[in-house]
Amino acid sequence: MKKRSVLFRKIIVCAFSITTMLLGQAEGETTMKAIRTSSPPTIDGKLTDSCWQRAIPITNFKINNTNNPAKYQSIGYILYDDNNVYVGMKCLDPNINNIRTSLKEHDESVFGDDCIEIMLDTKLDMTDYYHFAVNASGSKFDRSCAQGGWLGDSSWNGTWKAKSHIGKDYWSCEVAIPFYTLGITSKVSSTWGINLCREKKNPFENSSIAEDGAFNIAGRFLKLEGLDADFKKYCYEVGNITISTEIKDKNLHAAVKAPVKNLTGKKQEVKIEGWLIGPDKKPHIKSDIWELESEEEKDNKIGPFILKTQGEYDCYFTISDPKTQKTLYLSKTKLNVSYVPMAINVIEPFYRDTIFETQNLEKVILEVKVNLPEKDLKDKKLFVGIKEENKSELVVEKIIELPSKINKVEFSCSKLPYGKLLITANLKEKNDTSIAVIENNLQKLPYKKGEVWLGKDLNWYVDGKLFFFNGAWLRNGIIGNNRYLNAVFAWDMTKERKLQGQKVVIHCFTITRAARDEKKIAELQVELRERIQKFRDEPDLFGYHLDDEPSIAVKNMRALYEVVREEDPYHPVIITHYTSEGGQNYVEGADYHSFHRYPPYMKNKKINDMSSIMGFADHFQKIGKESRKFIGYLVQGFNFGDYLKINERIRSYYEARGATFMTMIGGAKGFIQYNRQTDHYPEVKIGGPYQVQELAYLGKAITAPNSKLEVKASSEKIRTHLKDVDGQLYLFAVNVDMEPSQARITIHGIGKYSNLLNVISEDRKIKIKEDSFSDKFDAFEVHIYTTSQKKTGLTTVKEICRMIDEANQARRKPGNLAFQMHEGDTVIISASSNKGARPEREDLGLWHLADGVIDTKFDGYWKAMWCDKTPSELPDWVEIKLPRKHNVGRVVVYPFERSLKDYEIQAFVAGRWKIMDKVSGKNEEVIAHRFKQVNTDRIRVWITGTNGPNSKITEIEIYEK
Numbered sequence: 005m006k007k008r009s010v011l012f013r014k015i016i017v018c019a020f021s022i023t024t025m026l027l028g029q030a031e032g033e034t035t036m037k038a039i040r041t042s043s044p045p046t047i048d049g050k051l052t053d054s055c056w057q058r059a060i061p062i063t064n065f066k067i068n069n070t071n072n073p074a075k076y077q078s079i080g081y082i083l084y085d086d087n088n089v090y091v092g093m094k095c096l097d098p099n100i101n102n103i104r105t106s107l108k109e110h111d112e113s114v115f116g117d118d119c120i121e122i123m124l125d126t127k128l129d130m131t132d133y134y135h136f137a138v139n140a141s142g143s144k145f146d147r148s149c150a151q152g153g154w155l156g157d158s159s160w161n162g163t164w165k166a167k168s169h170i171g172k173d174y175w176s177c178e179v180a181i182p183f184y185t186l187g188i189t190s191k192v193s194s195t196w197g198i199n200l201c202r203e204k205k206n207p208f209e210n211s212s213i214a215e216d217g218a219f220n221i222a223g224r225f226l227k228l229e230g231l232d233a234d235f236k237k238y239c240y241e242v243g244n245i246t247i248s249t250e251i252k253d254k255n256l257h258a259a260v261k262a263p264v265k266n267l268t269g270k271k272q273e274v275k276i277e278g279w280l281i282g283p284d285k286k287p288h289i290k291s292d293i294w295e296l297e298s299e300e301e302k303d304n305k306i307g308p309f310i311l312k313t314q315g316e317y318d319c320y321f322t323i324s325d326p327k328t329q330k331t332l333y334l335s336k337t338k339l340n341v342s343y344v345p346m347a348i349n350v351i352e353p354f355y356r357d358t359i360f361e362t363q364n365l366e367k368v369i370l371e372v373k374v375n376l377p378e379k380d381l382k383d384k385k386l387f388v389g390i391k392e393e394n395k396s397e398l399v400v401e402k403i404i405e406l407p408s409k410i411n412k413v414e415f416s417c418s419k420l421p422y423g424k425l426l427i428t429a430n431l432k433e434k435n436d437t438s439i440a441v442i443e444n445n446l447q448k449l450p451y452k453k454g455e456v457w458l459g460k461d462l463n464w465y466v467d468g469k470l471f472f473f474n475g476a477w478l479r480n481g482i483i484g485n486n487r488y489l490n491a492v493f494a495w496d497m498t499k500e501r502k503l504q505g506q507k508v509v510i511h512c513f514t515i516t517r518a519a520r521d522e523k524k525i526a527e528l529q530v531e532l533r534e535r536i537q538k539f540r541d542e543p544d545l546f547g548y549h550l551d552d553e554p555s556i557a558v559k560n561m562r563a564l565y566e567v568v569r570e571e572d573p574y575h576p577v578i579i580t581h582y583t584s585e586g587g588q589n590y591v592e593g594a595d596y597h598s599f600h601r602y603p604p605y606m607k608n609k610k611i612n613d614m615s616s617i618m619g620f621a622d623h624f625q626k627i628g629k630e631s632r633k634f635i636g637y638l639v640q641g642f643n644f645g646d647y648l649k650i651n652e653r654i655r656s657y658y659e660a661r662g663a664t665f666m667t668m669i670g671g672a673k674g675f676i677q678y679n680r681q682t683d684h685y686p687e688v689k690i691g692g693p694y695q696v697q698e699l700a701y702l703g704k705a706i707t708a709p710n711s712k713l714e715v716k717a718s719s720e721k722i723r724t725h726l727k728d729v730d731g732q733l734y735l736f737a738v739n740v741d742m743e744p745s746q747a748r749i750t751i752h753g754i755g756k757y758s759n760l761l762n763v764i765s766e767d768r769k770i771k772i773k774e775d776s777f778s779d780k781f782d783a784f785e786v787h788i789y790t791t792s793q794k795k796t797g798l799t800t801v802k803e804i805c806r807m808i809d810e811a812n813q814a815r816r817k818p819g820n821l822a823f824q825m826h827e828g829d830t831v832i833i834s835a836s837s838n839k840g841a842r843p844e845r846e847d848l849g850l851w852h853l854a855d856g857v858i859d860t861k862f863d864g865y866w867k868a869m870w871c872d873k874t875p876s877e878l879p880d881w882v883e884i885k886l887p888r889k890h891n892v893g894r895v896v897v898y899p900f901e902r903s904l905k906d907y908e909i910q911a912f913v914a915g916r917w918k919i920m921d922k923v924s925g926k927n928e929e930v931i932a933h934r935f936k937q938v939n940t941d942r943i944r945v946w947i948t949g950t951n952g953p954n955s956k957i958t959e960i961e962i963y964e965k
Contacts, residue, residue, distance in 0.1 A: 021746050033064075034226050035239065036198060036213075036228045036229075038084050038089070038230040039082070047178045048167050051094060051169075051178060059081035061091065062080035062081065063078075065200075065217070066215065067211050067217050068843075069216055069218070071217075074211035076211070077096050078096065078202045079093070082228060087182060087183060089183070091179040092176070093176060095120065095177075096174050097175065103118045103140050103357060104205040105141045105143075106139075106141060106944070108143040111147075112145070114138065114139040114143050117139035118140045119137050119139040120138055122135075122136040123135050123197075125222055126196050130223045134149070135156060138179060151582060151602055152652075154649070157555075162181070162186070163184075163334050164182065170473065183238050187322060190236070190239055194230065198213075199213060222652055223652065240323050242263070242265075243303070244588060245261070247260055247340075249342065250375055251343055251376075256310070256341075256343050257308040257311075258280065258311055260278040263301055263303035263322055266299070269298055270298050271295070272296050273296075274293070274296065274326065275291055275329075276294050277320075278939075279322075280318070281317060282341070283313055285939060288309045290307050290309055293326055317338070317340075319338065321334070330803050331877075335470060345439070346374050346441075347372075348370055348372055348373075348443075352368060353373060354369060354371040357447065358457070358573060361449065362455060365417050368415045370413045383434050383894045384439070385407070385434070387401065387430040388413045390425055390427050391426050392421060393426055399425075400419055400420070407431070409505045427445075429444075431432075454543055454545065455464060455574045456471070464634065471507075471597075472703030472704070473673070473674030474694070474699050475493065475507075475675070475677070477677065478493055486696050488700035489700075491506060492507075493511060493549055494509070495510075499551060507545070507546035508542070508544050509549050509578060510547075510548050512535060512548050512549060513550060514563070516556060517551070540575065550568065550593065552580045552592070554579060554590055561579075576594075577594045578597075579596070581599045587623065597634070597635055599621075599635070599672075600678055602644065604644070604649065605643075607645075611742070611782070617663050617667060618723065622670050632671065637675055637676070638678055640655050641680050641688045642685075646868075648848070649843065651827075654685045658801065659784070662784040663940055669723050673707060677695070679692055684868055686807075686811035691804055697798065704729055705734040708728060709727070709796075711727060711733060713733070714752050716752075717750075718749070721739055721740055721747075722739055722747045726751065733751070733754065735749075737781070737789070738781075739783065740784065741784075742784075744780065747779060747781060748777070749776065752775055760772065762791075763789055765796070765801050767800045767802075817961065821890055822853075822884050822886070823856055823961075824855060826851075830887055832885040833884050834850070835847075835870060836884050836946075837873045839873040840866035849870075850870060853958070854959070854960065859900060859959075868958075870900075871954050878955075879946055881947060883942060884944075885941060886962070889939050889940055891936060893938075893965050894933065894934050894935075894963040895943055896959075896960070896961040897931045897960055898957060899928065899929065900956035901952070903951055904931070904945075904947060904951070905951050907922075907923060907926075909922075909944075911944075912942035917946075921933040921934040945957065
């Protein structure tokens with residue numbers, strides 16, 4: 005017996021040790037630990053390397069959208085060294101024959117297979133992260149994600165390794181992700197956000213380590229600590245990569261160029277290397293050694309690459325340490341390599357190569373660039389002319405006897421006929437033999453009332469008059485019926501009819517999104533033509549909104565844009581973007597690019613970090629200047645907490661104003677309010693109209709020329725923009741940092757204008773002494789100063805914030821135990837089903853049942869109330885869990901559209917649900933229930949009969965008495 009007892013104890017101890025290993029992550033733990041390894045694993049998918057035994061097992065995978073442990077558990081491991089982070093995953097499965105998988109090309113969807121997913125939030129900002137997926141065959145998918153997981157860009161390609169292995173009762177995967185592929189910045193520290201996910205197909209089960217088994221919700225990721233690596237050495241910022249070509253010695257010479265900025269904090273010597281891999285798959289490699297001071301930016305050319313063929317090339321651009329050869333940065337992009345012997349650059353007309361009648365343009369001004377060495381241009385002639393489309397004879401022509409590399413040519417507009425034209429340039433030998441011929445489209449339009457064009461000052465003009473774009477997205481109504489709006493976005497010209505005098509933008513992106521299917525593009529072009537033909541003669545038309553957050557092929561966007569241009573050359577095309585890459589990739593797909601960078605607005609912070617907005621503004625301003633495009637900003641008017649994110653709130657009026665004028669300082673000249681006009685968010689309903697009014701007042705300043713006076717701020721965190729409006733100065737200044745700043749601002753020569761500044765929307769004045777003044781800036785605070793002493797009639801920011809605070813406080817009824825100002829403040833709400841839900845979150849929007857707002861009409865937004873998603877199927881239920889027990893004696897229910905007929909009020913007492921009150925045959929907007937007090941923390945509405953197919957509730961209140 006003793007031997008058996010000892011043996012039994014040994015078995016118990018052994019079993020306990022194995023259990024401890026498998027349960028390395030305690031249930032409910034929110035922090036993971038990465039372990040440094042001196043011997044990296046061999047990436048073969050097998051997890052047999054000794055280093056994995058030192059990693060802390062990550063278990064407790066939970067079924068998606070629940071807190072329930074996955075039936076098919078997985079084990080994760082995290083290692084790292086100075087170069088990579090390593091992730092191992094073991095997916096337990098008693099029947100490997102059920103594993104569904106197949107070999108796929110890179111970035112083909114692996115999500116129809118059994119696969120694992122890795123999500124890394126390197127900056128721990130709960131906004132941007134990288135998403136990697138690998139199926140059981142080792143096929144890979146990657147993308148970058150933004151706005152907390154709400155949006156993703158699969159055009160991003162990282163450089164990483166992954167292999168999978170199928171075992172006896174499991175399949176496993178090993179992944180190595182180099183730090184240099186993760187966009188390391190100074191904001192990256194030893195703690196990251198992480199999520200490990202598993203998708204099992206047969207039987208189906210999705211699980212992850214995140215809170216409630218979430219997948220792409222950055223706010224629910226766990227923390228990964230212990231990454232004690234030198235990230236500073238990877239801090240290089242690389243701009244847009246371009247290529248230039250020329251012919252030398254009868255060979256095609258190409259050079260790669262990209263701006264590189266050193267953000268490591270000290271002087272560095274780096275090796276810059278470019279690889280071009282073309283259709284023949286042969287690599288062409290060139291490199292150079294650069295010295296970069298701290299914060300210095302260089303954009304020297306790498307090359308020349310001597311190429312034999314033109315076409316699409318894969319371009320790898322790397323930065324490495326010339327001594328150790330370690331890679332510090334690597335990117336991959338595709339470049340179109342082609343040699344163009346000549347190019348025509350149309351200087352005037354500036355916009356769309358189109359002459360509008362109200363431009364009153366006198367001359368067409370061209371530059372013809374000849375891509376030949378100067379010595380080869382001797383004894384050549386350049387013939388430049390303009391002809392009507394489909395005709396051979398030239399309307400006008402000029403001959404340049406001694407052409408140079410750049411040749412300026414002018415033609416009188418009055419001599420050109422209306423219609424589609426062609427500019428031709430023909431480079432000839434002395435004997436009239438053509439060396440190169442190139443054509444460029446030109447168009448001269450007869451006058452059409454309401455014609456819209458972009459000026460050289462990058463402002464819009466309607467019928468030749470300056471037009472400041474101050475608009476709103478009509479998803480939930482015009483902003484307070486605001487008369488200061490001058491443009492609105494609508495599905496058509498009649499639905500949600502605009503106010504008198506406003507321009508209308510027609511939404512077309514239902515067509516664009518269908519263009520993800522390559523087979524449908526021709527069919528969609530026909531549909532788009534019909535839509536444009538329907539609206540192009542509307543007198544109040546401004547333009548067409550072609551897409552929002554585009555994800556279709558760039559060539560398809562360009563093809564759809566050309567359809568709009570051809571059918572209606574008088575009105576511009578608009579695209580709204582959420583990524584900087586989108587703005588770059590689709591630049592030729594629109595005339596007006598409006599970006600929307602929305603950082604997380606966390607409910608526990610009064611002011612949130614909005615610095616990324618400034619970076620976006622600078623990026624888009626550069627795009628606008630280089631490509632002659634108009635840049636605008638789409639102002640956030642909704643709460644991302646209603647769209648998957650966790651612990652977020654609506655942006656405050658202060659934050660919205662700061663973001664808006666930050667983008668204006670960065671170059672935005674037009675604004676679109678994305679408006680949720682409901683009582684749930686007075687920040688938008690009250691604040692939106694005031695912001696529109698302030699923008700309307702400042703429109704003339706925003707569109708005015710920049711002042712020639714020099715502005716200097718004592719703090720580099722203060723960004724400024726000075727405008728001159730009819731002899732009065734307007735200075736826009738913003739603090740682009742989380743830290744408050746006391747700044748001294750100097751404007752040399754301002755004394756000639758005034759010694760007193762009026763601070764717009766703040767009801768205060770500042771004295772100027774010796775061309776300087778000082779002011780205090782809170783985090784991301786905007787101050788707008790003017791030498792004009794004219795009264796603005798604008799409500800102050802302080803007063804607007806007070807009105808919003810009062811409206812929010814009015815939602816709180818005394819004694820209501822269920823009230824919460826933000827999601828998750830006090831109660832947890834669940835339901836039998838939820839029409840406003842998404843697959844990632846079944847509880848989406850349910851928190852509004854306790855936010856103190858009683859909806860009386862439906863505005864198309866199911867997330868603001870509750871509606872079950874199983875029509876004519878009963879029972880339905882909604883449950884509210886309080887943070888602690890109370891003696892509850894009264895419950896008030898607000899059925900939406902009088903939907904509740906028969907139901908019970910139940911309380912959870914002594915481990916079971918107890919009926920506290922019961923009603924039948926009801927058809928009311930509010931129903932109060934009083935009953936003998938019961939000590940409980942859970943109240944449920946149990947519905948057995950409805951007036952109509954669905955159960956709907958807008959609010960539930962719980963009281964002690």
